[in-house]
Amino acid sequence: MVMSSHAEPEVLLEKVGRAGVITMNRPKVLNALNLTMIRQIYPQLKKWESDNETDIVIIKGAGDKAFCAGGDIRAVTEAGKVGDSLAQDFFREEYILNNAIGSYRKPYIALIDGITMGGGVGLSVHGRFRVATEKTLFAMPETAIGLFPDVGGGYFLPRLQGKLGLFLALTGFRLKGRDVQRAGVATHFVESKKIPDLQKELVDLKSPSAEDVSRVLDSYQSQVRISCPNSVRLFSASSVEGIVKNLKTDGSEFAKKQTETLSKMSPTSLKITLKQLQAGASLSLQDVLVMEYRLSQACMRGYDFYEGVRAVLVDKDQNPKWNPSTLEEVSDQMVEQCFSSLGEKDLTL
Template sequence: MATKKWMDSENEQVLVEQHNCARTIVLNRPRQLNALSFKMVSRLLQLFLEFEEDSKAKLLIMKGKGRAFSAGGDVSAAAHLATEGHWSFAAKFFQVEYTLNYVMATYSKPQVSLLDGIVMGGGAGASMHGRFRVVTENTVFAMPETALGLFPDVGASHFLSRLPGFFGEYVGLTGVRLSGADLLACGLATHFVPSMKIPLLEEALHVADTSDPLVVNAIILKLSERIPLKDSSPYHRLDIINKCFSKRSVEEIMSALEEETLKGVNEWLSVTIESLKKASPLSLKLCLRLIREGRLQSIDQCLSREYRVVSHIMKSEHSSDFFEGCRAILFDKDRNPKWNPSKLELVSEEMVDDYLTKVNDEEWKDLELLPRPRATASSISKL
């Protein structure tokens, strides 16, 4: 089997291997749990565009080195850029990252993401938009941004809004951690393959001389297994999630959850309510608005709106919650952020509206996403 490593240095944050007609992209910041740096998202975008034009490259495989696929975007670096340089430097990171997400969501060749470990935030953006998302017993997924004063971005308003019922609102608002089995049940994953069989799957994909998704699917299915949900899985609570998280506002969602405690307090309810209480009130309202409206929007529309929101956040026009969240969670690590506004009722709908408007700055412009052949494709692929 012809194998060629294009880059194999610990100093390289993205490694590329050529296996016949397959190209394997390895995220290579294991000490940082493969958190996506500006250098990484720029290189990934370059590679995806190059491989799309390369007739010899028929299949892309993505994985992470170490115990994570990717624990997210390097938000601490973005925070430093915005505070020590200029806010537009941080916005540039998100511009490139969202463009990468869009290319992945509209890609003309199969992308197989091997999610054998931690997948959070930006890591979800680098995998959920691809056609095949393979999980294992080691997979841990979350979109924890509301606890950081940010919001589930990287196209999450598209892929979370398309989950069954109101499970997407639950996942986005609470930052709950999901297992591989949970992801398979709700549709965020396409296949479950035991971790010990991942090398066998890679070998089978390396010799596949095809871009036909049906053929790729058949290859993965040969090593796939059915995995039962644990009794503690939140997906077993879809009925109560639909009942509570379908409410019109975050305040009403909180009230509905607290009403459920009158019937008897359980661990799931307590953890869910506590997660919402700890999160940034502004982030919660931005998250709910984006997911609700994302149901009726295309992937490029979702990413464009998310870019407006994140640009306002980096500019710190109305609130500094993101920088306070970084201080409390990532820098000082006292885990005691002082949110402003401090309560849900202090976050008006007009304030949320402002985050969806264009940024009034001569250095800023809307996210420009060029039309692509698969631009109407859904990030939650159905075969």
Template sequence: MCDSVIYVRIQCKKWGTYFCTSFHVFIKSINVEASQNNNQHKLENFSTTILCTTRSHSELWLVEEVTCAQSSGTRTTHTNSQFTIPLAQRERERERFIRTAINTNSQFTFTLAGRERERERERGMDALNSTKPDDHQILVEEKLSARILTLNRPKQLNALLFQMISRLLELFIAYEEDSNVKLVIVKGKGRAFCAGGDVAATIRDINEGTWRLGAKFYWKQFTLNYTLATYRKPQVSILNGIVMGGGAGASIHGRFRVATENSVFAMPETALGLFPDVGASYFLSRLPGFFGEYLGLTGTRLDGAEMLVCGLATHFVPSERLSLLEEALCKLDSSDPTIISAVINEYSKQPYMKEKSAYHRLNVIDRCFSRRTVEEIISALEREALNKKDDWISKTIQSLKRASPTSLKISLRSIRQGRLQGVGQCLVREYRIACHVMQGKLSRDLFEGFRAILLDKDKNPKWEPSKLELVSDDMVDSYFSMMDDEGWEDLKLPARFNLPAYAIAKL
């Protein structure tokens, strides 16, 4: 440490443009916050290692210049000084080092080389090009003619990474062609089956490269969803915990879905500036009445009993019986779904559904969520609230008003179209929407939702547009169109032939 003054100028690369904004600089215990209006601040007691972090929610931050000069006016050479710059507060902060020091007029200027920026983008692409999951993220067990796949990221609630999806797809394709494999069991380690795709990792990859990195993730994920929906062999998903987003896509399309008293299902995408994807417009639209629209728009959570009664689960097995069920399934030497179902039935029970379950309000849900537009749905709920005092109605209205207006309108139209389409058509449409969402030209609600819910956690997203009436039909139409972007391709799903009747996803 020496008596010095350091000037820090940070610029943010956001959507291809540069601008200065607020940031934090930490030097050991010293914390000086820069204001929005002044992007140069001085810190005393300069040390040779400076840690710069940002409160940014989605941007790729670059330290353009760090200038330091001793207050005494003397010159000191720091040719090997290292500046550690994490790229925002993300799940896996990556440190970047600036190793070039140039002494000019008693000032030391540290410049981030352009090739370092390019390397950071390439790291994101390299991660997507790799299909090998790290740290045994997919555990594989062979039990006679059964194969057990365990999602193994318990600290992250088994959130799916690109490498995990690639590995699952690889295994399912191999098992389908292997005559020795009759049954595939999928489960999750810890308190979740799967909480969805790893949104933080996807946002990071987009920021370190382009939105096409995110598009590649969705392409692979939707291909897995379609493979499961058209699988020739029975898949049994043990849903003993959280099942959300991508976790639903990795299970609901399968033949058997076993819920327990620990199951928690939700499609919470509208609160994040997203929309129910992974084929959700297919399986939500096939739930009783307009229950699927209700779940997709509000992000309401269901327990195992509710999953069973609405059709998202095929069986309910108490968690203490799961090990016995798994053992019995592994002893089978059959792909006959009737035989497999009979075995699961031996360990199943009819669960008690709580009195306050939303499913008991299916008549109200049908009256309101059958309306043509989101605005009409909210108006119908408000009329119901005038006629009957019910906390459930007020909470439902609040959920809708907190969600992204753009996401709500996209989601409603997507689910409505899903009623008349096959699972493949639904996935192709959802891929188009996802690409528009990630590109961010029509709206940046995805990145704002990520900031408010997952990064800063202030739960106060600033949606744009901020009101339903500002989201026009033409704007919604744009999300459903093919992209006018050089090199972009529509989702191409693999051809599937000679499938038995039960291979097609049905609820």
């Protein structure tokens, strides 16, 4: 009789020396984050935070393609359709984890080597150190599936220089390699082949402070000059219609391309996202996550999220039929409603 081989754990949680190491271990699905993984990572993070034997936490993805390509959206979609509680639990527990990372008291180092999108951004960007490589591909592509850049996107995106965050949020534009650090999404840029050595050196540090970790990362760092593409200024407008008008008036290749991109996105998502970033610019991470939880539940109640997932992930016809189908039809009141309190169902942090 052949014994069935034991299924690989979806997350590896190890102590290596005085470092806690988290490895997302679903390489076949680009380390997509599901609720089981969140429920393993969160308690362990809290434990390491108060444990005198642990000095730093390192988080990375298994395989050579992705850090974490996002949340397990298909499971959430199925749950939302039938009113299963996963549609609330997933977002609630994911955001609680994002908040724990954002307020972590020990050096937290995310090695974002490979695809880092959506849920993967939430696991990295709020941490103190984010190390990109030439293989990093960063994006928040949620408006294409009738969602919005969540996991605290409303906090970190408006804090990028100029209108870069809004540009990334509305278009889902992909930043690659060095540009991830140039944009301020990553704190450091290191060649992918040096990551194992870097990790070993971090693990070998004796009771390091954040400054010690910084020094090690700096020593591996390939210098990059930070510059923001000038054309992103076209995203300076107080409404999505205003941004589209700027792009059409400009008429450059860049502007034409972005106009075309925006025309494919959910009009409701675009309007929610603009308001989310405008509000998030002056809120704490906690308040942003409470706001985003309200938005996530509005999307679960709505139409576009299910249609977007169908078009992009299920049928893959890339031809979603949004409702409302134009920006003009999405009224301010419809947008406002998405931000309204859920009463006792609100997220509490």
